[in-house]
Amino acid sequence: MADLEIVDLERFQRDFVQEVIARADAHEEGALREDELTQVFIEYLVDIGEIEDAEISYHQARGVKANGFYVSEDGDRLDLFVTDARLTEALESVTKTDVDTAFKRVRSFLEKALDGYHKSLEEASDGYDMAWAIWSSRRDLVSARLFLVTDGLTKIEAIEDFRIGEIEISHHVWDLRRLYRADVSNAGHEPIKxxxxxxxxxxxxxxxxxxxxxxxxxxxxxxxxxxxxxxxxxxxxxxxxxxxxxxxxxxxxxxxxxxxxxxxxxxxxxxxxxxxxxxxxxxxxxxxxxxxxxxxxxxxxxxxxxxxxxxxxxxxxxxxxxxxxxxxxxxxxxxxxxxxxxxxxxxxxxxxxxxxxxxNKADFTSNDPFHVKLEEVSRKTWAPPKRGLQKQTRWFFERARGQYLDSKTREGTPARQKAWEAINPRRQMFTKTDLGKFENAWSQLPQIVARGAQKSFLYFMAKLDERGGIEVDEEYFRRLVAKAILFKETERIVTRQKFGGYRSQIVAYSLALLSHCTAQRVDLEEIWESQDLPEALAAFIEEITVLAHKHITNAPNGQNIGEWCKKDLCWERFRETELDVPEAISKGLSSRPANRLKKGTHTADAPSSEEAALIDAMAHVPADTWFGISSWAKETHNLQGWQRSLSFSLGHLASQGRKPSRKQAVQGQKILSEAQSLGFAVNQEDA
Structure with missing residues (x-):
């Protein structure tokens, strides 16, 4: 390597290691630094287009080791990861023996998984899901890519591919030099020649x-x-x-x-x-x-x-x-x-x-105006200090990989970097995929969150496109940060519970049920102002996490737990959970004003028999319900602007004894259904 590249690589290595350590230490109970190193590598590889996605899933036993995996949706391609973590102050060499040993262990895991290795593992372990996913795809797999990721440096030029039955196995070494070169390339990905x-x-x-x-x-x-x-x-x-x-x-x-x-x-x-x-x-x-x-x-x-x-x-x-x-x-x-x-x-x-x-426009996300505006707002919005503190901080939205460390590095001296980090704490940095998880969990889509960070994010962007976008202002940012606090604090609660696995799924399902049983009326502004959860709310979430854990780990008919969590039916059944909201919580929920207007009369245009029945059904929904939906949607930022306006118009018609038009009835039914699915309480006699 040229001397200049050595200097840049050493700087890249220091930043990389510090990011891994900071992320691991940011967890209340701490986290395996090797897991965080694998996660950071995966995020880089997704960004540069090397892989579609992957899940962290650590398993090590005698002669076998794997740190993560991804099976394509139709089951024909497997990516399997093994990690060699150094996390030292200086760059270290990874010997040929180290590389050979790592690949031997991950190959052994693959072979065992194809033969039913999951049957010998605890169902609550991450390794079980990984082994089961491979075993269940064994008849469809055409190729498997084995990835060795390491923060050291290797000199391995090529490793011969081989086959296991009909499956073609290839080897891919990603050391810090290769990651650095891919990251700094002009195209933002490793070019294909x-x-x-x-x-x-x-x-x-x-x-x-x-x-x-x-x-x-x-x-x-x-x-x-x-x-x-x-x-x-x-x-x-x-x-x-x-x-x-x-x-x-x-x-x-x-x-x-x-x-x-x-x-x-x-x-x-x-x-x-x-x-x-x-x-x-x-x-x-x-x-x-x-x-x-x-x-x-x-x-x-x-x-x-x-x-x-x-x-x-x-x-x-x-x-x-x-x-x-x-x-x-x-x-x-x-x-x-x-x-x-x-x-x-x-x-x-x-x-x-x-x-x-x-x-969809949502397919182009790197410079989407939504993300550009969110980045802008995050840089200028100060969060209130936590209780008992005086110092204000910021929540840093990382629109593009590496922005956080780049901004910190530009401060120059260690003292200035330390001061910058005090204002922009690492635990308050969030990415686009984090954003997708926060929003989808609160929108009662835990099954989407369970499908993986990338799929969750792309789903959020697609829904954003269908909705016609969101106005990103300081109010939206405050509410988003409140959802981030809810998510991160729930992660800490679940970690303390020591359930033994499936933390991400438990968190998503717990927040979705909280959102549903409160009709999304948790006071997000209060969470923003305190930068923390009220004690009563934290205790209620802890209660919900126990229910979520029990629900997802009792998959029907012996289904795989990870796959069960990805299904709509899993959420539909959990949503039916009977749950009394404690008085301490219900008192703090946003209120819905019940507007009342005088009634009158009106006749509708001549519809078909089916349309007439729908019009009559919507006309029997009380005005207070429509006004309540309109007010609730405004408070919770649900529904589009025209839907909120239509709800109010339907309430006005109902208050005057007038029936809605054909189109108003059709849209009204959709609005009513969507509001109910998100937890808005509608009197059964009304609906």
Missing amino acids: VNFEDLTGQPLRCLAVPQTSEKYRCFMSMLTGQTIVDLYLRHGPRLLERNVRSFLQLRGDVNKGIRKTIQEESDMFVAYNNGLSIVVRGVTGEENGIDNFEISSTDDFQIVNGGQTTGSIYRAATKDKYDISKIFIPVKITEITGTEYVDEVAPKISLFANSQNKV
Whole structure:
């Protein structure tokens, strides 16, 4: 390494280790630093597009070890992690023996898991869920990637892949040098270099499109189905990092149609399929006649449109064993000719080209205005001091990875850094995925939180897009921080309970039930002002956590607990829990004014018989109920603005004895149902 890189790497190592230690120490009961190191690595690898997601799941026994895992939604790909934690003040070398030993242990865990290792483990242990997930996917698995993550430095260049039955096993070493280089790369991810001569034995013959802009040049060509399979086997979902939907599963009609074509009419694939759009940042090759070009290799290879096609061909060949010898895919390769144009052009190509499935604005999150505004508000909003203290602090929203440490480092001297950290405590830093957990748990979606940080966050962004956005101001930020305090304090309560596992699920389900049984009327402003939970509320949450633990660990029909928590039915049954809200809590709930207006008469337009019945049903809902929903929704920030207004209008109509219109009745029914699902108490006679 160059001397300059050594200096930067040493700085990166110090910051990395300090982040791991700070995160571990931020837990009231402390946490395994090795777990936190694994978690930080996973977050980096998600950010740079190397993996989709992963769960921390530590297990070690004689000859076996694993620290985390991820099974793709359709069960055909496994990522399994093993950690070599050093956490020293200076960079350390990880020997070949250390690497070989780590991989031997994680391979042994995989082999045992495939043979039913979970049956010998305690069900409450993290290792049980990990082993069970692997065992339950054993018939679907096509490939498994074994990751060694370490904060040391290795010199291993390559490890030979092998197979376990039909499963192809590959090895991936991520040491601190590799993580540093990926993190500081201009593209924000580790670029994929594709050498067509190595991949297929010859350069890729293309038609060169006349260049009309300095921003890009374009080539048209064809790839074989086997080339697509080989590319995906080598690089996995990283190929699709810039694709707005990344890696879609075989669920939509388009994906099913692609699979059917491969199975029944593979010779018609070119005619039926729109092909792939590929973006690269460098092309090596030579002209071969007028407008003809032969590409030998490309840098930063990304499929920005064609995730369905790529995934479908890969699964057809590896999982379904279909013949893909007649599959050819038309491709458009766009070379972005200037680094400054990558983030401008590539997302637009992806957005405009992706027309086969609906694309939400929520799919583009890195510079989403919502996050930019939230970051801005977090930097200027001071939190009140805790009881008995005088010093005010801030809650630091980390929109992009590393912002917290970067801001601290810019303070210069150790004394100034210490002063900055006193104002911006590490325990008050939260990320985009944290945000998703806070919001989804309080929105009574614990089953979504249980599906993993990335899925939870993307679900929140999708719902945000459907809702038409949220006005991010200081009021929204205060309420968000109150939810963060609720979440973090509930984590501490669950840790103290020593349930033995499933902390994240217990926390999500406990807060969802609290939100439901109080109709989301917990005074969030009071929590913000005190920066803590009232004693009565903390005691009530502790009571709920016992119920949550009992519920999720008694999965019906012997289901796996982790999978049970991800199901809607799990929440639907827990939501039925009879729970009396203590008087000390109910007194502090936000009130709902009962507005009363004089009644009158009105006739509705002529509807169908079904519509007439619905109109009559909505007309029988008392005005006080509609006014209550409108007031409750405003206090709790539920429903959209037009829904709150419609609730008030429906109340006004009811108070005058007038029936709603056809459209008002339809929307009113949805509003009533949504309010009830979130805990708003409606008199059964009213509904």
